[in-house]
Every structure is written in structure tokens, then in C-alpha cells.
Amino acid sequence: MGRYLPGDSLVYRLDPRGKFLLTFYFVGIVFLANNVASYAFLLAFVIFAVFLSKINFGFFLKGLKPVFWLILFTVALQLLFTPSANPLWHWGIFTFSKEGLVIAGYIFIRFILIIFISTLLTLTTTPIEISDSIESILKPLKKIKFPVTQVALMLSIALRFVPLLVDETTKIMDAQRARGVDFGEGGLIKRIKSFVPILIPLFVSSFSIAYDLAIAMESRGYKDGEGRSKYRVLSWDRRDNIMVIFMAAVTGILLFLRSY
Amino acid sequence: MEITFEHVTHSYNPNSPTANLGLDDVSFKIQDKKFTAIVGQTGSGKSTLVRHINALLKPTSGTITVGDRVITPETNNKNLKPLRKQVGMVFQFPESQLFEDTVEKDIMFGPMNFGASADDARESAHKMIKLVGLDESLLEQSPFDLSGGQMRRVAIAGVLASDPETIILDEPTAGLDPVGRQEIMDLFKSLQQDGKTIILITHNMDDVANYAEEMAVIHRGKLIAQGIPQEVFNNQELLKEDLLTLPKSAAFAKELTEKGFSFEKLPITINELGTEIEQQLNGD
């Protein structure tokens, strides 16, 4: 996952609803792959998509960083604990075998596929587009009285607040640094304590921002519900259809390779 | 302490499509114990500039020298406390740094971080609260129960309490009432007279004319003029290009020139203006 990166390419121009749903769909079909050929095919597909986005590959590698330890741990688990009839190496509770190696390799590729494709979505789609998509996708639920517009509004405000809070946090951290706080120095207790001077002002300012926003919306006559027109209109056109057909073809080939 | 910038460039988010030059090859000196004003339009890079002085930001290239401390792109985050004790910084809207349950504790926070004893810090808090023009009884209150202007003063007291040699002020009077802003500006001037170096970022040209001895003009990350305010406000090129606005007195004098007055140099303070007008009226 990554923060939206301004840019322009085919992937940017796709309808966010399509991108959003197809990303989930792809994450689903990753679990259908069961042999070298099918994994290689999916990997080729992801690399092709990354290539189409025209985004530097480094940004995708960065997406791996936060889950690096999780990947390492899972892969190590598979390597050392996969039971096998003829292990290559055995010591106490640990078994190292060819089967383990293969499964670990698959899991590793699965991680890469899922992380790269979701990074692709978040790098090329603004948070607002994602929340618009969710609203549009959830629209049918209005029939069962689910408050779709309110939920979408909450979502987009929450998303809008993220960069604001990040900026606010840097600002407060700078102010406390200037007053002699060392973040990330000293023992655990000292480190935890050094976050108090950030968290309290952050809470105070988040509440006041939220309060101001609510007042500003009410004073401009905000009212949810029927008849609100939209400023950002999503449009589904031919390239999005092509994208869906392409994805169907990918699924077909994958199913073929599975039983190969 | 003298502060020197040598070819300082700072790029926000380098190596990405959103890279943004906050500072572009800035070289200049800020003189010891003087009152220096930094002006420039919104987004010109003033805050970025001063954040280098206490190493909250590191240059992308170039060096900054603060006294005998040198800051380069390679400077790491260790051992910056002595520098930050020497260089105090009042941020734009500093009230967002308040967090303790009493005003007293909040003012004591800085000095204690820099190694002062609780007793010294408390003494300093009592001294500073009076200095910024608030009543000592406020010390027992929660900082969140104060008015915006009072919060601002408490935040300023919290920075002064560590007794920094150099004080950086990033628009310290934005949003204060006129009397309040003059009180605060007078306070900074008196601190300078007690031997502190003052660096003031401001959009108020009258404050520059009335208080500063030196000024620097920043435009799009570049330093485009530096000197004594009297000279800089008479720089025709800057005025013509709209890169600088005049203090009220100078603007008034400029209009007077259309009515037959003539000034060798535009007077920038109300006193200078008064003297000039008087002389010219009596002169002929």
C-alpha cells in the first residue's frame, strides 16, 4: 500500500469503481493458483499492470516494507514446519523439505502479488475516488435502508483528515522537538512518555477541527439524503469494459493453467 | 551567535514526482544580537528557512553554521539538544503545542527537557508569565481553558523559559488584537536589547519598519534582497515587481510625492515621516 502518487497513465484513467472491484477480484483469484505455471502467469500479469501504470518500481518495493517481517515470519514458518515424508534435514521440531520450500515459495509470491496489486490501486487512485467508488458500489443497499450516503460521507471525511492529521502531527512534533523532546531516545518508558506531548495536542486539535467542520457544514445548509447532486462524477467507458474482459481472460487462462 | 547560510537548498519529497524546492541556493548571514525580519509572500519558504537553524529540517545541500555548530545534509538527529536550547523557536500558531494540565507545568516543560532543575524551571515560569503580560494566578489553570491570545502568550513564555540566545518567531502576532500585538512586539524588542538575537517572520511591514534592524526578502525559495529596512523598502525593482509591500508611512509618503513633496528616501516609520513632513513644510 502507498499514498496516492499524482501521475497520468492508462491505469490512472480507469474508472475507480472498476479498479477497486477488480483489485479485490484479483486478490481472490490469487488463491486459485496452485502450480508453478499459474503463479508465473499471475506474476507476469502484475508486472504488466505495474508497467502500464508507468510508476517507478521502487514505489512498489516500498509497499513491501511495512509487511516485510510478516512475510519473513510466514515464509520461515512454512520452511521449517511443513511436515514431509522425506525431509532433507531434521532437527527437533524443525523439518526442512522440498515440499516446504515449494510452499514457502508460493506463499512468498502470493504476498508479492497481493501487495503489488493493492499498492497499484492506492498509488493510482485518490482516497476520495475510493470512497466515491464505495458509495457507488453500496448504492443498492439503500433499498434496505442502509445509510449509504452518510457512511460514504464519513468515509471521505475520515480520508480527508488523514493528510491533515499527518501534517498536524509533524507540526506538533517539531514544536516539541524545539522545546527539547527527543523522540525515539532512551528506554521504553521514556519513549512512551515522549508521545504524551504529541497525543494530547493532537486530540485537542482533531476535536476542534471536527467541531469547526460540523459547524461549517451546518451553516452552509448541509443536508444528506435524496436529491444531492455530485461534484465528482464517475464515468465508466470503453477502456473499463476492456479491462473487465481482459480480467475474464486472465481468469480463463488461470483456470486452464491450474489443471495443466 | 552568528548564523550563516551557505548555498542552502532544501527539497521537500526529493526523488518523487511531487518534489518541491522549499529553498533554492540561499546564502546569507544573520548577525549576532540584531533584530532581523524575514518577509515574503505566503509559501515563499520563510518557515522552511528558519527550521534549518535549529535542525528541524536538514538541508538537501549546503551548510548552516550556528555559532560553532555546523549543520549539513549528513547531520544526524543525535546530540541536537544543545543547539535547540540555544535557538528557541515560537511556531506559527504555537498554542497547538500546549499539553500539560497546568500552565505552570507547560512553561516548565522546555527548561526541564534541557536539564534545568524543577525549582529553577518553576522560578523561570513565574518570571516568564509576567514577562508575557499575564497574571501569575493563571499558572494554576489548565492551558485549554485560556483564550486564544492567552494561549499564545503562554506558548511564547514556554519558549522563552529555556533562556535561548537566539529566538526565532514565526508570525508570533498573527491573530492578536492591536494592543496585544504591540505589547508582544515590544517584549521581543526589549529581549533583543538584553542581548538576544531575534529573527522575526512577519507579513506586517510596519513591524519590520518599527522593530527590525536587518531584513531579508524571500521569494519562491530564493533570497532576493537583504539589508537594513530603510534601504530595502527603497529598492525600486522589488516594489515595481510587487515582491514587497511598503509600510504604511512609506506608502503615505509615496502618495505625498504626487502632491509635490519629494523624499530622497521614503520614510518608513511614523516618526521619520512626521519629521520629514515638518521639515518640508517649514522649508519653503
Ligand SMILES: Nc1ncnc2c1ncn2[C@@H]1O[C@H](COP(=O)(O)OP(=O)(O)OP(=O)(O)O)[C@@H](O)[C@H]1O
Ligand atoms: N511538509 C511539506 N511538504 C511538502 N512541501 C512543503 C512542506 N512544507 C512546506 N512545503 C512547501 O514549501 C514551500 C515553502 O513553504 P513555507 O512553509 O516555508 O512557506 P512560508 O513562507 O512560511 O509561508 P507562510 O507565510 O504561509 O507561512 C511552499 O511551496 C510549501 O508548499
Ligand SMILES: [Mg+2]
Ligand atoms: Mg510559514
